[in-house]
Amino acid sequence: MADTKTAKKPGGKAEAAAGGAALEGFSREQLVELLRAMLLYRRFEEAAEEAYAIGKIGGFCHLHIGQEGAAAGSILPLRRDDYVISAYREHTQAIAKGVEPRAVMAELFGKATGASRGLGGSMHVFGAEVGFMGGHGIVGAQTALATG
Numbered sequence: 001m002a003d004t005k006t007a008k009k010p011g012g013k014a015e016a017a018a019g020g021a022a023l024e025g026f027s028r029e030q031l032v033e034l035l036r037a038m039l040l041y042r043r044f045e046e047a048a049e050e051a052y053a054i055g056k057i058g059g060f061c062h063l064h065i066g067q068e069g070a071a072a073g074s075i076l077p078l079r080r081d082d083y084v085i086s087a088y089r090e091h092t093q094a095i096a097k098g099v100e101p102r103a104v105m106a107e108l109f110g111k112a113t114g115a116s117r118g119l120g121g122s123m124h125v126f127g128a129e130v131g132f133m134g135g136h137g138i139v140g141a142q143t144a145l146a147t148g
């Protein structure tokens with residue numbers, strides 16, 4: 001049996017509180033932009049949750065609350081001409097890629113001014129003009145589409 005050892009965590013509490021190695025390579029401006037993006041995504045999803053709870057959003061409304069960092073961290077560094085495809089919790093990814101929050105919310109409300117003209121709802125937000133190829137309601141279906 002191989003000898004296994006527990007890796008020591010660098011720095012301890014003080015380094016962790018300051019961000020430690022996880023923040024290396026990021027400027028202060030980039031970190032502020034990531035935080036701003038995550039706060040926008042959280043507030044957007046909270047507003048969607050409230051609207052869904054009072055019946056203003058029909059059908060399903062799969063929120064991305066608690067996963068804001070994934071959208072900000074994975075999409076913010078992309079180039080403008082990169083494409084993104086998502087699953088059914090895609091509100092924040094659509095916004096991160098450049099779909100206007102107002103258009104995403106209008107889509108949730110089923111309005112013609114929505115990102116998919118009010119026809120896609122929560123699970124099918126689309127924004128070809130910014131390279132967002134939509135969310136897909138069937139788990140894993142987007143993988144084949146994304147790889148061509």
